[in-house]
Amino acid sequence: MTDLGDVASALRQQAIELPSWAFGNSGTRFKVFARAGVPRTPQEKIADAAQVHRYTGIAPSVALHIPWDTVEDYSALAAHARDLGVRVGAINSNVFQDDDYMLGSVTHPDAKVRRKALDHLLACVDIMDATGSTDLKLWFSDGTNYPGQDDIRARQDRLSEALTAVRDRLGEGQRFLLEYKLFEPAFYTTDVPDWGTAYAHCVKLGDKAQVVVDTGHHAPGTNIEFIVAFLMREGKLGGFDFNSRFYADDDLMVGAADPFQLFRIMYEVVRGGGHLPSSGIAFMLDQCHNIEPKIPGQIRSVLNVQEATAKALMVDAGALEAAQLAGDVLGANAVLMDAYNTDVRPFLADLRAGQGLDPDPMAAFARSGYQERIDAERVGGQQAGWGA
């Protein structure tokens, strides 16, 4: 039997990291729809993120994206975050939005471009030093669009060289998280297309190199929880970029497209002890609220992860193992499904009440008047988005 006190205890320790860019405008190549109240500055993004933490209690950090969140004084930005009750999380590098990067960044055929890209990555480590961030997120859009365009193998050599240089620059308690992605924006090859590629590089580079799983970056049919379980067994799962998808890298709210998949992923996390902060696994959101309001979209997403985690924690581990070892296919499946089919919302409402939070974060935020205030106040200036 599952001990609900243990479940509550684990849930109270849960921490989900918010991406600063989720509060800015986003869209598709067809159109970015602007929305009232959208932040103009990194400070405003952090303020919005702090609202999510205020109502959920489990979103204490905010990932930055450089250069979208470039500021003069990063220590001041970190202090600003602390003042609002949150902290700066992972630093996300960006080597895909400069004209120089059209044919790649760290894997570009031209050494000058590679150097420029590497310098940016190293500068991101400087920001880690300044903000106290421990994680450097590396996503490379590098790849090719046409067969023959560049040499697949040479690009791996270049990638390896860059990763080694970054690893060597990282200080004590710092690490990089290497993200893989099947495709987009590259449409023929991507230089880190799958977990195997990320893993192979990270194994060679040691403990400061870990893999991050973005739940929207796989080929159709990929069993993500298998990858999660495998990487955890290898000690190489650094974290998640959570979002959900029906088709490609749709970047919808996590849990919106396939809540059962999210539950299965969280079950493997719990199975491997990864849900506790001591595991070092970073649970980050990375999604786009193209058509829904940003702050409520983030709250909803945090709640979706929380609900999936609660269900995963409620799996009767003893009964499950017994059925598995007995080869009882339907019985084992039933143990898992029993937890999934449980409505954990009342339990979570009680948990929040016990922590002095409103039992219903969505409603509480809606009532707060914050959205109306920023809609009114944030007039003029340049709204934040992917491009700025």
Place this chain on the structure above:
Amino acid sequence: MTDLGDVASALRQQAIELPSWAFGNSGTRFKVFARAGVPRTPQEKIADAAQVHRYTGIAPSVALHIPWDTVEDYSALAAHARDLGVRVGAINSNVFQDDDYMLGSVTHPDAKVRRKALDHLLACVDIMDATGSTDLKLWFSDGTNYPGQDDIRARQDRLSEALTAVRDRLGEGQRFLLEYKLFEPAFYTTDVPDWGTAYAHCVKLGDKAQVVVDTGHHAPGTNIEFIVAFLMREGKLGGFDFNSRFYADDDLMVGAADPFQLFRIMYEVVRGGGHLPSSGIAFMLDQCHNIEPKIPGQIRSVLNVQEATAKALMVDAGALEAAQLAGDVLGANAVLMDAYNTDVRPFLADLRAGQGLDPDPMAAFARSGYQERIDAERVGGQQAGWGA
């Protein structure tokens, strides 16, 4: 045996339509890379398109996209095209780039937005009248991102209403081409997601309504040549938007990702007599040259379609049918593959020479100095792209 004179005769009649927007900048949601020499105006786009026709001899028309190609005087634009040796082709409507369209255009829950979208479609027919264009291309980005967001069925009702109104507005010799697409920018439902949906609406609306097949708009594994053959059998194939893909709607150069698929598609076209202008099937390109130069990218694409068509025409139809009826699996396949494996480039070079064209269009354009000229001349102004 295939009569090569017949092949040449058919190829001389081939006509491929170029999209004006292929000459502007394009990209992904991550970045649009600017390029020297890119047109600033519809007139410049048409001039570039005329270059493609000049060197290939089989690209005599240019599709316009409204409002990207909005001008004061469409008759003058049509005359400009004629002066350059080409003509205005299909009018592509755009009801996806206005803030009003965030939740849909003709299927939007708000009647005012639907009216606005419909008015745009009708205005496009006015442009057809002014330019002599016979084809209205309808692509709706309409759909939803989240389950429950809107009513699937009601949206079909609204779609049907709009299509009916457009059909009723079309004059003699005019038609609309309804495009379907699996996803993007909508990530849960799309209101015209597949050929079946487009077909069902078009069947009800009669001869002025036809389906257009964009080769990049299908689910993985979809057999596109089957759809082509089926729609031709039903008399409902209005045309193609050609491009190619490895993953999603990558919009790469047609024939670049899977040249064998392009051949199989063209074989079904030939099989049904669709390759001759009398068929009324419009062979349009619709692709993005995100990282390659635009005009050469279009020339390469036109040549790819031409080569696939030549191979398809070279299939020994009699031998194929005999093997098929005999149930000779390997024999029938071999007849098809024999044509595919033929190197048709020398044949096409001769064909061009016979038409007074340079045998090598890519080289001829490169030598012409046109690119260097526009790179130098087109300085200042706003480069054309998807947004303008």
Place this chain on the structure above:
Amino acid sequence: MTDLGDVASALRQQAIELPSWAFGNSGTRFKVFARAGVPRTPQEKIADAAQVHRYTGIAPSVALHIPWDTVEDYSALAAHARDLGVRVGAINSNVFQDDDYMLGSVTHPDAKVRRKALDHLLACVDIMDATGSTDLKLWFSDGTNYPGQDDIRARQDRLSEALTAVRDRLGEGQRFLLEYKLFEPAFYTTDVPDWGTAYAHCVKLGDKAQVVVDTGHHAPGTNIEFIVAFLMREGKLGGFDFNSRFYADDDLMVGAADPFQLFRIMYEVVRGGGHLPSSGIAFMLDQCHNIEPKIPGQIRSVLNVQEATAKALMVDAGALEAAQLAGDVLGANAVLMDAYNTDVRPFLADLRAGQGLDPDPMAAFARSGYQERIDAERVGGQQAGWGA
């Protein structure tokens, strides 16, 4: 607000049809694992199916598969079913397991094979007459493995001819349900690969021709509930073959792979009024219990459909429509998710108790001793499977 009395009333009318072949052995091309207690005869299959109805109360009919369920006297078989408290449902034809059908059945290039296949289909209608069955299920494995192997278009002509002949043979109150499938066993083209193809044929053939949606027969990423909504809007949804999949046509228990998808499908069914028997939509299971026990596998599947239906019925239709019309993306999604996240199991247990059924059908069957009895009794003879 949803009226739970209405929900209960609708659920009491629900009827799910079981496939006789689910009680026989099944497997993959690699291995069919035999299991104790498996039926040797159609009579034994029906007896097992009757157990599922006994404990769930909503599985009153059994589909037959010819020739797997060939008997001398079909009226006697129908009487046998009635004696056990169930009735004969759809007749499933089989034109894929004879050596003659290697290159097709009704679309075979050889007219003799086509005639043989059609004769089988007509013989199935005779069985409908004898058993009182109203539905003829048509699934054609017809297709090709290699490009060029046969003529795509000619095969459609042959298909059309066969479907017309079957339609003409059907009596009053009889219909055929045409099934589509993306691939397998044909690996290049399939003659009815998607709903559009099935729909196009059925539209021409009138009211006796309807489309059946097998939930495992789509390309990756296909939005099945869209198809369901569309076909219902057109009056062309004849029924479902329920099962679930992670990859291809896995034929797992319905609701096992993506319970949220099943809920969304059932929501569209309810939205269109299709859940009531008067709709004429047949809710059939078609799945393989390769590694799990058959009868419990069927009970679990029936319960999964029932739970999804209950949740779909609990959607607050008024609140949903209001949010949709207001363009409230998160609000509308939340209304749907609220129903999905509800644990309907206690409600269904009460419903069963009120009908004199055991609240827990799985446990009740396990306690009944039936499985042990058939394991002991069904020794010798030829176990039923796909081949017999």
Place this chain on the structure above:
Amino acid sequence: MTDLGDVASALRQQAIELPSWAFGNSGTRFKVFARAGVPRTPQEKIADAAQVHRYTGIAPSVALHIPWDTVEDYSALAAHARDLGVRVGAINSNVFQDDDYMLGSVTHPDAKVRRKALDHLLACVDIMDATGSTDLKLWFSDGTNYPGQDDIRARQDRLSEALTAVRDRLGEGQRFLLEYKLFEPAFYTTDVPDWGTAYAHCVKLGDKAQVVVDTGHHAPGTNIEFIVAFLMREGKLGGFDFNSRFYADDDLMVGAADPFQLFRIMYEVVRGGGHLPSSGIAFMLDQCHNIEPKIPGQIRSVLNVQEATAKALMVDAGALEAAQLAGDVLGANAVLMDAYNTDVRPFLADLRAGQGLDPDPMAAFARSGYQERIDAERVGGQQAGWGA
């Protein structure tokens, strides 16, 4: 410029391994179609394989599958092969067709079953010793069908244990080739689902452990040539199981579905020097001729690989590298496509003539009368297939 003498020299060294089981009957779960002339014994399979070598000159070895090819005396079987001009290639183990393996073999929850499976693998090494085979092919169908059915992580522990034991048993000059597969026959998890999993195990186990790439075992959209290039760079590509697919693991003739993909794969092989025998990469066919005649099907497949290799060898490496380093996207692509578009069949016909072979292997075999002879002689007995 490519030196055609070098191309010819490389092609003369090419060696492709045939699978004994390709000469037996195969099919899908729906039906295995029997065919006249099919071998009844391993000896007859080898005789048929020798025909393929006789006419192509590049298929000198035959892979065995145990227990399908179980014989009393393996040395005698090896001698039989030598007498026919071929040799025994890889030994393929089979731990998926015994009732004990329903829930797994080396990853089964029950230690007794794991022991049995391991014993089989070790027995296969004995056969390697007896036949002189150097390669043990390991494919595990192990996996689960339902979430919760078994513990993903524990299964990896069991897998690791078995692989270690096999590695320890291998002698000098022997190795195992670990095959991965996305799905089928397992439909939820597969224990070795992708190259990353196979690679991670092989890296730990050292030089005797290598990865084999079956071209039909990937998720839709996977870039196989990337994997090939990556594994070669890591020294971990042990070989190929060639076949082709449009959908899933269709096991069609290699090169039949996407000849351009085969070319791209062979280009990466050539790029890494893998095409020469000294590379140690095994080029094996693994496909099913469900509807086409077996021996011609194998000849066609061997020729398809040969043609793709010839084209890959004809790529102008210098021109390609120059264009790549210059960032000339279209130019680099054109170099590759120029080779692909070349019709290499005349070149290969000359090559064969120079080796004393018939220039047209398909026609030569057809004329030989061999098929008619075996059709007449092989009457009675049990035709070979997957089950025996």
